Amino acid sequence: MRIGHGFDVHRFGPGDHLMLGGVKVAFEQGFVAHSDGDVLLHAVSDALLGACALGDIGHHFPDTDPAWKGADSRDLLRQVMALVRGEGYTVVNIDATVMAQVPKLAPFVGAMREAIAADLALSTGQVNVKATTTERLGFTGRGEGIAAEAVVLLGSLEAPHA
Numbered sequence: 001m002r003i004g005h006g007f008d009v010h011r012f013g014p015g016d017h018l019m020l021g022g023v024k025v026a027f028e029q030g031f032v033a034h035s036d037g038d039v040l041l042h043a044v045s046d047a048l049l050g051a052c053a054l055g056d057i058g059h060h061f062p063d064t065d066p067a068w069k070g071a072d073s074r075d076l077l078r079q080v081m082a083l084v085r086g087e088g089y090t091v092v093n094i095d096a097t098v099m100a101q102v103p104k105l106a107p108f109v110g111a112m113r114e115a116i117a118a119d120l121a122l123s124t125g126q127v128n129v130k131a132t133t134t135e136r137l138g139f140t141g142r143g144e145g146i147a148a149e150a151v152v153l154l155g156s157l158e159a160p161h162a
């Protein structure tokens with residue numbers, strides 16, 4: 001078995017929606033990013049890569065490469081999962097936390113879990129997403145951006161729970 005951890009931050013900038021966990025969330029700002037800025041999927045992707053000692057998404061999809069300009073982070077996540085399978089692993093479970101003072105995310109959490117589960121060929125019971133405000137403290141609390149953290153547990157493709 002292998003464990004992995006991911007963390008990512010994106011600041012708010014001009015825009016009218018956020019992509020979070022593969023879900024479009026209407027908002028008065030967007031994310032500043034090379035890709036669609038989906039900070040939750042980036043944290044999950046980094047956790048998967050971390051569990052396999054394969055570096056991070058900045059290594060695999062550099063923000064200097066025009067190929068990833070405006071990229072759909074669900075595409076990046078699926079590519080990361082292909083790398084994980086190539087190493088002989090599958091996901092046992094994922095737990096993620098989004099730190100966001102705004103917007104209110106509880107109504108979107110179910111759809112985020114479904115999107116992540118679909119991209120990784122998991123059941124929704126293997127994917128948990130949580131949100132917390134950080135109580136108006138720090139950059140997230142001031143509403144300057146959003147942070148996300150994820151941990152994943154991988155098992156071997158032959159015997160996932162061994």
Ligand SMILES: Nc1ccn([C@@H]2O[C@H](COP(=O)(O)O)[C@@H](O)[C@H]2O)c(=O)n1
Pocket residue numbers: 099100101102103104105106107130131132133134135
């Ligand atoms: N952006 C957010 C942040 C939090 N929630 C939900 O509100 C509840 C209370 O949050 P705390 O900051 O006190 O941890 C919690 O259950 C979160 O799910 C949210 O929907 N959107």
Ligand SMILES: C[C@@]1(CO)OP(=O)(O)OP(=O)(O)OC[C@H]1O
Pocket residue numbers: 008009032033034035036037038042057058059060061062063064068069071
């Ligand atoms: C996702 C990538 C793709 O170029 O760019 P960003 O959307 O800027 O996201 P970040 O987490 O800052 O860096 C990882 C990059 O690989």
